[in-house]
Amino acid sequence: MSHITLAHGNGGRLMRQLIEEVFRAELGHSALDTQVDAASLPAMNGELMMSVDSFTVNPLEFPGGNIGSLAIHGTVNDLAVSGAIPHFLSLSAIIEEGLELATLQRIIHSMAKAARAAGVQIVCGDTKVVPRGEGSGVYLTTTGIGVRHKNLHLGLRQIKDGDRILVSGPIGDHGAAVMLAREQFGLKGDLQSDADNVLALCRSLYDLTGLRFMRDPTRGGLATVLHEIQHATGLGIRIRQANIPIHETVQSVCEILGYDPLFLACEGRVVAVVGQSQADEALARWHELENGREARIIGSITSTLPLVVLETDLGGERILPELEDDPLPRIC
Amino acid sequence: MSHITLAHGNGGRLMRQLIEEVFRAELGHSALDTQVDAASLPAMNGELMMSVDSFTVNPLEFPGGNIGSLAIHGTVNDLAVSGAIPHFLSLSAIIEEGLELATLQRIIHSMAKAARAAGVQIVCGDTKVVPRGEGSGVYLTTTGIGVRHKNLHLGLRQIKDGDRILVSGPIGDHGAAVMLAREQFGLKGDLQSDADNVLALCRSLYDLTGLRFMRDPTRGGLATVLHEIQHATGLGIRIRQANIPIHETVQSVCEILGYDPLFLACEGRVVAVVGQSQADEALARWHELENGREARIIGSITSTLPLVVLETDLGGERILPELEDDPLPRIC
Numbered sequence: 001m002s003h004i005t006l007a008h009g010n011g012g013r014l015m016r017q018l019i020e021e022v023f024r025a026e027l028g029h030s031a032l033d034t035q036v037d038a039a040s041l042p043a044m045n046g047e048l049m050m051s052v053d054s055f056t057v058n059p060l061e062f063p064g065g066n067i068g069s070l071a072i073h074g075t076v077n078d079l080a081v082s083g084a085i086p087h088f089l090s091l092s093a094i095i096e097e098g099l100e101l102a103t104l105q106r107i108i109h110s111m112a113k114a115a116r117a118a119g120v121q122i123v124c125g126d127t128k129v130v131p132r133g134e135g136s137g138v139y140l141t142t143t144g145i146g147v148r149h150k151n152l153h154l155g156l157r158q159i160k161d162g163d164r165i166l167v168s169g170p171i172g173d174h175g176a177a178v179m180l181a182r183e184q185f186g187l188k189g190d191l192q193s194d195a196d197n198v199l200a201l202c203r204s205l206y207d208l209t210g211l212r213f214m215r216d217p218t219r220g221g222l223a224t225v226l227h228e229i230q231h232a233t234g235l236g237i238r239i240r241q242a243n244i245p246i247h248e249t250v251q252s253v254c255e256i257l258g259y260d261p262l263f264l265a266c267e268g269r270v271v272a273v274v275g276q277s278q279a280d281e282a283l284a285r286w287h288e289l290e291n292g293r294e295a296r297i298i299g300s301i302t303s304t305l306p307l308v309v310l311e312t313d314l315g316g317e318r319i320l321p322e323l324e325d326d327p328l329p330r331i332c
Numbered sequence: 333m334s335h336i337t338l339a340h341g342n343g344g345r346l347m348r349q350l351i352e353e354v355f356r357a358e359l360g361h362s363a364l365d366t367q368v369d370a371a372s373l374p375a376m377n378g379e380l381m382m383s384v385d386s387f388t389v390n391p392l393e394f395p396g397g398n399i400g401s402l403a404i405h406g407t408v409n410d411l412a413v414s415g416a417i418p419h420f421l422s423l424s425a426i427i428e429e430g431l432e433l434a435t436l437q438r439i440i441h442s443m444a445k446a447a448r449a450a451g452v453q454i455v456c457g458d459t460k461v462v463p464r465g466e467g468s469g470v471y472l473t474t475t476g477i478g479v480r481h482k483n484l485h486l487g488l489r490q491i492k493d494g495d496r497i498l499v500s501g502p503i504g505d506h507g508a509a510v511m512l513a514r515e516q517f518g519l520k521g522d523l524q525s526d527a528d529n530v531l532a533l534c535r536s537l538y539d540l541t542g543l544r545f546m547r548d549p550t551r552g553g554l555a556t557v558l559h560e561i562q563h564a565t566g567l568g569i570r571i572r573q574a575n576i577p578i579h580e581t582v583q584s585v586c587e588i589l590g591y592d593p594l595f596l597a598c599e600g601r602v603v604a605v606v607g608q609s610q611a612d613e614a615l616a617r618w619h620e621l622e623n624g625r626e627a628r629i630i631g632s633i634t635s636t637l638p639l640v641v642l643e644t645d646l647g648g649e650r651i652l653p654e655l656e657d658d659p660l661p662r663i664c
Contacts, residue, residue: 011552037411038382038383038411038478039382040379049371053424054425054459090475130468139460141384143475215369
């Protein structure tokens with residue numbers, strides 16, 4: 001059979017075949033038993049952390065990745081920025097009747113590759129099939145379990161006046177790449193999503209005593225992370241626009257289409273807040289890593305106006321608004 | 333705003349409001365921090381187990397429950413039948429643009445109630461909004477973490493020739509109730525879903541040395557569980573049809589519509605395989621419980637024909653076929 005049918009989701013023979021021949025063939029390992037209702041987790045030493053993320057990206061495949069690799073990176077990264085090394089993942093796939101089996105296979109193959117790169121195992125899964133027209137190819141949900149780096153307690157509440165804000169690389173590549181992949185704008189480009197795991201970036205800062213908080217700027221982009229920091233701390237934020245790394249192609253695409261790259265999703269970047277005296281050290285550590293070479297210190301936390309303020313290139317200032325309407329749905 | 337919009341899923345202000353005013357208001361507790369990417373889990377003693385389940389039931393609400401309570405029971409029950417007491421859950425909600433907020437509130441309210449009854453906490457969550465027409469109101473996914481009952485190792489591989497098969501109560505109520513709730517058949521009834529957690533049923537057998545295997549017969553019903561046992565063991569199964577508890581209303585609905593209740597989903601029943609010498613003890617323990625009063629021993633494992641054989645009321649025999657086409661999509 002070349003396409004998914006409703007019978008692939010009914011608990012019977014075809015579903016068992018799908019699970020064995022697609023999911024188990026790609027994701028299988030010694031700890032994965034597809035015949036049980038619940039998986040046993042090998043012992044983990046330390047405090048556990050848990051995170052969940054769903055993926056509804058459209059189109060399913062885009063330059064630099066697909067929904068499968070995204071579903072690994074998203075949850076792995078949520079744990080990593082929280083100070084935990086991910087170990088085990090659960091996977092749910094809600095598949096639309098009529099999806100090409102070959103497409104599903106490519107997605108699960110990318111997923112397996114991304115999981116190996118991140119050192120995580122998928123230990124349990126669930127599949128459902130919904131009728132043609134409902135769903136959008138496939139929706140994936142992953143929940144990750146990780147172990148917190150010893151004595152590391154990151155959080156918005158740790159942030160102090162004077163702290164510096166760093167970003168690990170150019171922003172908006174993922175959002176712009178997905179947008180172009182839709183081709184609905186009649187534009188084409190060689191833009192690639194930045195989708196990747198950020199384990200090395202996060203790990204490199206775990207022992208830095210001045211590290212306060214990290215987040216991966218996905219939905220809503222860098223701007224939304226800055227607003228979350230502002231809301232949670234009640235402090236102000238000043239960003240030097242010229243210091244924000246943005247690829248020229250992303251900037252051009254945004255100018256043509258009227259989007260602000262500050263609101264575009266990244267899927268392989270980290271925003272970190274670090275005490276002033278350790279910001280240069282953090283930056284130096286990132287610069288040594290392959291995916292941190294374009295990292296920058298972009299601004300700082302202030303106790304003046306409780307707003308997110310952009311210092312523009314011409315010496316002016318503007319208040320960065322909060323996201324209201326959806327600029328780009330279905331991007332992650 | 334009375335309905336879900338795409339902006340409720342974009343990471344901005346409306347999404348924060350939705351999470352605070354619907355999800356946090358109902359599901360909130362001291363361990364739930366909606367501002368973090370990953371939740372810290374309190375220490376658990378023992379071997380951990382993990383399970384995931386997605387819920388795409390249509391309609392969202394049915395007599396005896398809704399997709400919210402189902403999403404708790406499903407994952408709690410998968411852990412319970414595997415021999416683990418569930419503690420923490422992650423929750424993902426993929427919501428369709430246009431869903432009434434009041435409906436979502438009822439669903440999350442039921443979810444909170446079911447979680448309290450099962451003694452589990454939702455520690456992290458994710459919401460996505462998909463465009464009107466994609467999705468079907470709301471799809472929920474829950475992943476549960478539990479602690480395995482000490483030294484309890486259940487599994488299909490433990491099953492032996494001569495073992496007895498028990499079912500904890502009448503089968504097919506959930507499937508039939510959802511079917512009637514659709515009203516597409518022009519039938520009405522006072523049938524209620526059996527949706528419930530099966531913690532007490534499972535716990536009551538954990539210390540029984542003859543307990544081999546348990547499963548909740550959801551998708552594909554009792555028949556599918558029997559086939560899974562047959563496939564995994566290579567042994568045969570003989571079932572006395574007269575011993576299978578089925579409510580009269582379920583039987584009638586099935587006769588009118590041409591369905592076999594053996595394939596209808598249950599959401600609050602357990603199938604257990606127990607050594608012959610302890611089957612009566614297991615049954616006695618179930619009869620003492622509120623939701624086990626109608627439990628029955630329905631058949632046994634045999635080393636003769638490697639098939640699932642039904643002994644009919646008239647002394648005849650028939651081979652129970654495996655589910656091929658989907659008799660009832662979107663039932664759980």
